[in-house]
Amino acid sequence: MMDYNVPGGKLNRGLSVIDSYMLLREETEVDDEDFYLACVLGWCVEWLQASALVFDDITDNAYTRRDSLCWYKLPTVGMSAINDGVLLKCHVQAIIKRYFKEKIYFLNLMELWNEIGLQTAMGQMLDLITTHTGAKDLARYRIQGYRRMVKYKTSYYSFYLPVACALLLNGAKLSDYVELNNVLIEMGVYFQIQDDYLDCFGDPEVIGKVGTDIEDYKCSWLIVQAMELANENEMKILCENYGKSDPQCVAAVKNVYKELDLQV
Template structure:
């Protein structure tokens, strides 16, 4: 029994690797296309080399969940699987997936500079790479500009081209609004917990994460599948935005209560004075004495003070509050998915697949 299970697991892993490699192969073609654009402008070779390094260092190194979700969603909407798509059809939808990964890279390069982060995906942040420094600001702009170059080259003749441009511009602005509120709320230099609230946290995570990580991949696959009725876009938005908020609340919880082995990183939300769901729940339920402990210890670059906060969170029963929240939101989302109108081509399976990836995840 165990050998058949292990062989099944191995097959799943192998299938995921094949799927990921096919997706990565498309990116290599994108780099070549963008390089040809620079050559057509007679850009000197040293600048071309720099742009290629920027693209390859910052774009393909993550989990690629957002980009792969576009491909998987498109396949579900068209009653097939990703591996059954023709090379031409696969390439086109994968390019939309890479457009989101370029958007993610643009955000991360800029975000790391704003936060003065040291590492990203197990390597130095781009601005800390030798010789880069503040050039990373322009490199971030170029990652964003690359999105519109590849959209123009591959989708200009399609009826939904304007929809693609419109949603990328809108979601980019929404994400930047979330980042703005995050920056002005959680100033690491001036810790003031009275600035925090669950309403602010909700706005930050919806605008900074949910729109581009959950709604955008599905909307892009819908446009390419010919499903663009505003009623259908609203249906998926009304489920994927709360799902994206749940995902980030889960992330906040794991940052505090998960182990580095479990989540693949050392949680820093407490030391970084993050307006996280955990601290907002603590503020909501804190006695005057507990609030005083939080005010003295939260947002400090100190291991002992961080430990005091974690101990307090445990004593306050934040883990139970989170478990209750998770079961409640998942039940509500399942009920909403059951109500989805599939008459115009939308499929409940798309939304269920996203929920299944998030529910009870541990990393």
Template sequence: MADRERFKEALGPLIAEIMADFSQRGIPPPQKDQFGRCLTENIQGGKLNRGLTVLDTGHCLLQRPLTTTEFQDLSTLGWLTEMFQAAYLIWDDIMDKSEYRRGKPCWYRQDGVGLAAGQRCLVTEILNFRPSLEAFRSTSRDLKFIELFNEVGIRTELGQLCDTTTQLWDRAQDDYLDVYGDSSLTGRVGTDIRDNKCTWFVVETLCRRDVKQRRVLDLSYGRWDDVAKDKVKKVFQDLYMRMVFGKYKIEKTDNSNRLRKEVFELILGKIQHRDR
């Protein structure tokens, strides 16, 4: 498995390179510092699954320990992946009107940020390509990585419109954590019930409810008060929805075991039993 601490150490030089690029472009210090804060606060504090998976994948494919240069190059690519993801998380929080991310107020809710967060996260995404050009230009891999990030971006956005087995399973996990997750672990307070979202939980509940329970859901689901939220959760409890989800989880995990390749098993292992 990847060396998490060594990976973290690779972030500082990369941010310094980005800030130096800003200075060369003549960006005024206040704006540069503001963006630097956006960058550091939004790519740190998470599980780093994406960045570390880049390192783990390199190790799996090479079947030997990484050289110092290979570790540095893969760490750079891993952090670019984390930055890429951070941009989407900022947008996602704005669209969902989320309150917390990783135990802190969402970036757009912090003092002096607001909806300007959207502009900054766009810059964050664009900046992925600047360091990758510098780090990989000598090996002629820079354009391939730019194409890769572009393709991932397109697929991420189109993926919001499509249902696949993996997406549905991951969505169901998120819906479960929104209702039953420990906010000290997930870093966010669930709002799906108050936001009247069409989640896995409410759809499955509607398939099992009786007339009285349907009445409770009609009156309480989508209301912004704790009493209504507790009534909805009581319906979930009466219908043993946590047990229903547990059976669904086992079924979907078993069905995904056909992905035997080591890299895919590694990724599945990171998310299969996640609690945040």
């Protein structure tokens, strides 16, 4: 299960821990132990990412991930993937305790991971509430709500967490880097906008998955922008077709996106 879900991606989040740490230490020599600990934290971020993707694929009814079947789609797995996702996340705490319990920053590190776990779960809740709860109403899809959802669901664990881990490993206090937090959150929003665009217009052979944001009625950047730019007729087309799996409905939505110059 771990071999199937943890490796295989671009490893950007895990490598960000190492890259950030090496930049912080560029004036001093990094010994093998410190470099190894940076690698451990990098893999912890990748384990958290794997857990998030397992849950995401189930809630989105996704089919492929990283050029392979989603874990829950395997005949021998099914909904037991829910427990596997929990197991992946729980292992992170065990790994951190094993390698860092004697470090002076151990409690701060654990507090960071607990906080990020809560924020990510809140982001997932916002996504689920927006997508699956109540009557479908595209008028609710506004940039303020989109940014709030992305901030919690993506930015904190994908951008802030790797850098924060590197700072703690280097002996820094996170309270001294509040502005850095804000910058990393904005980077996460930019990243998610790119991801939303590729979900719709990217080549599945390149991005490693079949995008389903339109079919799943997702609050993506594209639909948020379209709702701000569309005229009355385009708005009618979006409301009639968004959230439907019929290929003709999906094509109709994409055509509106193109008319609004959202495809570049």
